[in-house]
Amino acid sequence: MPELPEVETIKRDLTKSLLGQAVSATIVYDQRVIRGCTAEAFAAQLKGSTVEAIDRRGKAIVISLSNRKYLVVQVMMTGQLIFSSEQAPMAMTKITFRLSNGKYLHYNDQRLFGRLQIVHDLAEIPHLQTMGPEPLGPEFETAWLADRLKKRSMPIKTLLMNPQFVAGIGNIYASEILFVSRINPRRKAGKIKPEEIKRLHRATIDVLQEAVRRRGTSMRNYRDGNGQKGGFMKRIKVYGRENEQCYRCDGPILKIVQAGRSTFFCKTCQR
């Protein structure tokens, strides 16, 4: 999915264009992206309700509705929320929301991994309950990180990507954060030294904040609410750069597989 910076960008775009709008109709083209109810029930619950707030938790978008329900959207790898003045579905549109201002919000998803769910209580979504703290929130500080790393034997990269450890970091930013931290992704989390933890903490915040400022990274599918690619690609140091030169030492960037996912790093700079 889009990771934290991409979902934050989507959230901000939704806040501009969706906040205060009512859903006048919902057209479901593929109900496999809807969880917990049928397409008919999904559309019925949305009809006439107004969007009162839009929040992000990890990689999930939480839309508060005037009927005291929440629409939770997890775009996963390939979901997109795109505004349009056209009702006609786009290439991979699975759901179209017609808004009270006459515009349309299309939910597109190539791989159908994304999920949209309407709940009365966010506790109905276990993923949100078990999720770790926001890395750009107040809980995420060096002492907390040091304490949580202590007992873990997993490679640090795999742990950074675990949403129950810390929210919002996925495969791209895990590699990027470790490059900036100069920590080898294969290191066991529990063996990271205090001064490295300080760097890791700083890099996590810096990388994510700059990516948010640049409206995220588009490798393949990610698009913001206007259908535009993110601007952080120019700042990517290692992800997707196998065999290219490290910007710091000119050595080759390596690609390895950890927990079934590609990791990119420089074995000279990252110890």
Add this chain to the structure above:
DNA sequence: AGGTCGACCTGGCAGC
């Protein structure tokens, strides 16, 4: 409990 692996899906692309 912590850790790893495969399943869930489709489409784009490299290689032949």
Add this chain to the structure above:
DNA sequence: TGCTGCCAGGTCGACC
């Protein structure tokens, strides 16, 4: 051109 195999930004359940 057309086929095959591989790859993809996440989450979850089964298993060791």
